Amino acid sequence: MDLSYCVVNTNGRELLLACLDAIRVHGPDDLESEVLVVDNASDDGSAEAVEAWNTGPDGLGDRLRLLRRDAREGKAALDTLLMREARGELCLLLNEDSELRPGAVRALVESVDGDPAAGAAGAQLVDPAGRPQPCAWRLPGPGSALAGALFLHRRLVTESGGDRVREVGWVQSAAMLVRRRAADAVGYLDPEFFVYSDETDFAKRLHDAGWRILYVPGAIAVHHEQLATDAAARDRRVVEFHRGRDRYLRKHHGGTVAVALRPLLALPYAVRAVAATVLPGHDARLYALHARQALRPNRGEGLREAAAAYNAALSRRA
Numbered sequence: 001m002d003l004s005y006c007v008v009n010t011n012g013r014e015l016l017l018a019c020l021d022a023i024r025v026h027g028p029d030d031l032e033s034e035v036l037v038v039d040n041a042s043d044d045g046s047a048e049a050v051e052a053w054n055t056g057p058d059g060l061g062d063r064l065r066l067l068r069r070d071a072r073e074g075k076a077a078l079d080t081l082l083m084r085e086a087r088g089e090l091c092l093l094l095n096e097d098s099e100l101r102p103g104a105v106r107a108l109v110e111s112v113d114g115d116p117a118a119g120a121a122g123a124q125l126v127d128p129a130g131r132p133q134p135c136a137w138r139l140p141g142p143g144s145a146l147a148g149a150l151f152l153h154r155r156l157v158t159e160s161g162g163d164r165v166r167e168v169g170w171v172q173s174a175a176m177l178v179r180r181r182a183a184d185a186v187g188y189l190d191p192e193f194f195v196y197s198d199e200t201d202f203a204k205r206l207h208d209a210g211w212r213i214l215y216v217p218g219a220i221a222v223h224h225e226q227l228a229t230d231a232a233a234r235d236r237r238v239v240e241f242h243r244g245r246d247r248y249l250r251k252h253h254g255g256t257v258a259v260a261l262r263p264l265l266a267l268p269y270a271v272r273a274v275a276a277t278v279l280p281g282h283d284a285r286l287y288a289l290h291a292r293q294a295l296r297p298n299r300g301e302g303l304r305e306a307a308a309a310y311n312a313a314l315s316r317r318a
Contacts, residue, residue, distance in 0.1 A: 003033040003109065004088030004180075008078045010040040012096035013049045015224055020050070022100040024058060031109065035060055036082050038067040041314065046096075071314065072307035074194035076202075079173065083183050091183070095174045097224035098125075107219035108177040111165050119182035119211025120203065122171025123219035124160060133223060136160040136215040139169035139204055140248060142257065145264040153268075160215055168215045170203035175221035182211045194304040196237075197244030204252055233306065235289060240302035242293035266294035 005023050009016045016037070023035055039047040047068050054064050067085065069078075083091045090109060094100075104123055112118045125135040136159040138144055147156040159168040176199065183189075186205040189198050203213050245265070249258035269291035276282035293300065 001034060001087040002031040002089060003027075003105070004082075004086035004091045005033065005035040005094060006079065006082035006086060006091050007035070007037045007094045007096060008040065008075055008082070009037060009042060009046050009096035010072070011042045011044045011046065013042070013044045013046040015099075016046055016096040017049060017053055018099050019094060019096055020053060020060075020064075021058065023094075024060060026100050026102050026105060028106050028109070031105075033063065034087060035064045036067065036085055037064065038069060038078050038082055040078060041069050041072045041310070071311040074191060074198075074304065074307070075173075076189035076193045076195070076198035077191040079198075080188040080191065083178065083180055083188055086180060089180060091178045091180050093173050093176045093178060094221075095223070098174045099222040099224070100175070101220040101222065104175070104219040104221055107216050111214050111216045111219075112177055112179060115212060115214065117210070117212045118214050119179050119206040119209075120171065121165075121177045121214040121216050121219075122168075122173075123175035123177075123221040124215075124217045125172060125174055125221055125223040128222055128224060130222075132161065134158045134160055135172045135174075135223075136168040137170060139207070140200065140245065141253060142261060145261045149264040149267045151268060160217070163217050165214055165216050165218070167212050169207075170200045170213060171215055172223075173199035173202075174223050175219070179211075182206055182209070185209055186211075193244050193247060194240060194302070194307070195244070196241045197248040200244075201248050201251065204248075233303065234286070235300070236302050236306050238286070238289050238293055239300040240304065242290070242297040243302055246297035262295050262297070266291045269294060 007019060027033060037050055047066060050066050053059055079093055108121050111121050122136055125133045127133055138157050138159060144157045147153050186209050189202050193201055246258055269287050273284050273287035273291055276284035276287055
């Protein structure tokens with residue numbers, strides 16, 4: 001089989017159905033493909049909605065497989081599950097809040113097919129209004145931390161933008177095409193990353209194994225940023241973000257470097273927190289939280305702990 005669409009969903013019913021509609025409408029007809037959806041113990045009727053959609057006139061029938069999880073897991077573990085279950089030579093990883101635009105799949109597939117050393121390729125993500133979002137970057141390390149502290153991140157670290165396919169450090173996994181053979185060679189994604197920095201670590205290991213990561217600006221996907229609009233989970237997301245980045249730095253640069261970089265990583269957030277006290281429309285508390293977590297990334301409770309609490313509640317009800 002040519003291509004497996006691999007979609008992870010957690011309580012994103014309506015966005016998930018829009019994602020599946022986009023796959024159905026914009027997926028190239030000449031590619032033999034399947035669609036795998038893993039439902040991450042949702043309680044919003046997502047799994048039932050997919051089943052109803054798939055039996056309707058616009059459904060995909062036997063081309064779609066729904067994998068139900070009875071407990072919440074991290075995204076890295078679920079992306080790995082999907083790729084291990086997939087039959088396609090290529091796997092297009094998608095969040096439930098990602099919506100492919102016309103020509104996106106073709107552009108990604110042709111870029112990877114045209115480069116035998118390409119292990120993965122990322123789409124250009126845009127917000128619902130069509131504005132491009134940063135979605136490709138240099139790999140994290142001392143240089144990127146210094147650039148961020150000097151407020152040169154957009155110029156020296158962000159690698160998305162422009163109109164040509166090129167090699168980059170890493171791409172966001174909200175719409176990332178992966179050569180399954182490459183993923184298998186490096187052991188897929190590391191489940192120790194619950195969410196955030198999981199695709200960064202994956203890209204680093206692909207690079208180390210001799211594979212290339214491509215940014216494909218001609219492949220457009222709308223990213224609705226479901227997590228970013230969930231105010232109740234905001235603080236937990238901040239905790240998980242800095243925890244993941246620290247884990248990445250420890251894994252690939254060592255504990256001494258990871259600790260030494262914390263003040264550099266915290267500095268731009270601290271500056272923004274101070275500025276936000278006088279600038280309208282900016283959240284000083286959020287910037288301050290980022291600064292504290294950058295300095296002490298293992299403090300507080302993140303999305304992993306929220307999932308554990310949810311799973312414990314499920315067990316008690318069972």
